[in-house]
Amino acid sequence: MTSVARNRLTEAAYQCLPGGPLDINRAFYDQVAATAVSAEALRTTVEKFILPIRSGKAWEVRKGDICRIVAVEGAQVGDLNIWSLHNPRERFWASRTRQLQRAHISVYDRLWSTLPYLRPLVTITGDSLKDYGINGSGIDAEGGRIHDLLGTRCDPYVNRMLTGKDNDYHCHSNLTRAIVPYGLTEFDVHDVLNVFQCTGLNDKDQYFMKTCPAKKGDYLEFIAETDVLCALSTCPGGDLSKAMWGEGSAESTNADPTLECCRPLGVEVYRLPDGWLVERGWKEILPNGTAYQGRHAMKEVPFSIS
Template sequence: MLNYPAAYQVTKGSALDVDRDFYRRIASRHDTRKLVESIVVPIRSGQAWTVPAGHVFRIVTIEGPQVADLNMWNRHDPRERFWASRTRQLQQAHVSTFDRLWSTLPFLRPMVTITDDTLANYGVDEHGGRVHDLLGTRCDPYVNRMLTGEDFHFHCHSNLTRAILPYGLTEFDVHDVLNVFQCTGLNLDDQYFMKACPAKQGDYLEFFAEIDLLCALSTCPGGDLSVPMWGPDARDPLDVCRPLGIEVYRLAPEMLVGWKSPEVAEYRGLHGLKAEVPDWKKGG
């Protein structure tokens, strides 16, 4: 089968082109960063935190393999939030170093750039599985009820909902996710599959915040996904659930020379609509 070209091509100097030398320096110069926040997210729970633009944050497997679901919003306007499907088109269905996570319309700008990924060399396994996917979305109690007839309150959707309540957001603000450390793909029947998480203790995925962020992470109740949760062999995977760590770093000012937070999309049209001036505004 031929490798058909991507729909969205990266050309030098285009909006999809990334200054790799800049992000390589950020990833490698650990002596120029200072840890300003460290969080442990317990099993089957969620946590929200803020990241100022120009800072770096990591999601870390502090005890061993565990998958997680990540949401992000503009800290000052949560109407701007991570857009998984457009990111899947502009970047890849599974993201890694130098990929960006883009925001929704009408904003459309990179929210973060991935600067480091200890699983970058996982590649494609014998089943077509890859890590850090945008193919699937969060597990939720509604599908669980539909498929099992039972209620469970610690799915990723619920964990994220609880996590963002202190920031004035609700269930309606939870959106499609980046599945961090999760190994997934499409089988020969074009159906989504999930495999056991390949991460080891100490693995991490690192992001550079392009704008001021509110982030939320759920430690998936499926743990490392090594235990089937659906079908005849399904059982509670509690024993393969592990906490995750969040680390936020402030960078030295010299590391940000030449960088600026991206502006929102330039389009200022009215989608082909024409606004007429009301008669009372035309005057006599």
């Protein structure tokens, strides 16, 4: 096998032609990001709140609005869910986003929705940790990267399985409580984007979680490509500097050493001036799935007897 062939086989499996849905207009999204530091008052505040430790909250972000998640007091992991506001069957699809974008996301990456809708729900426009790692490469000496899509939310069922004890404040439970006011249930909670979480795979191909490197003021922000409902949990492991399971964990010591690792997160939602986005060519991204008309080969097939 030639070196050219080997390189091809290790390139991204999902690609598209220039100008396709994976080839976004970076200059436009740079302009969106720049509205945060513009000398003019371009952004107006729609909503701001602080999410306390070990809790969850849901909120709406309208199409074209910008949402920023902030480490207001220092390192803290947040577990994020996103749905189409008007159709919660359409929700963020972590595994497809890993394939179309990457396993740890940053600026210009998009969070894609489930079938049969298949569209970007949001696009990342700002990330204060985008230059994390060795020489700004995004990866540290142990293979850790930020804003994780490899893992998912912690939950009370795994906790019970591993420890034999109950804990009602895992991210799955926090998100479940958060979405009740919107008529959703536990069955609507899905795989998450682990905001500020530093993870990777070790030499045994096993998932690891490192101490969160976020500092006070660090943020991740995105623009909503359609109306969305977001829900965020402040992880009960806090900055993940102490074990949640196994030797040395709270369950093994009958204490709660991770409590001191927990900090709140801030959420900020902003709106740009009327017409600002449209003047620059932006429009709501509609579902791609409607273009498919094959009905999975379930159309009536005529048969005849010869």
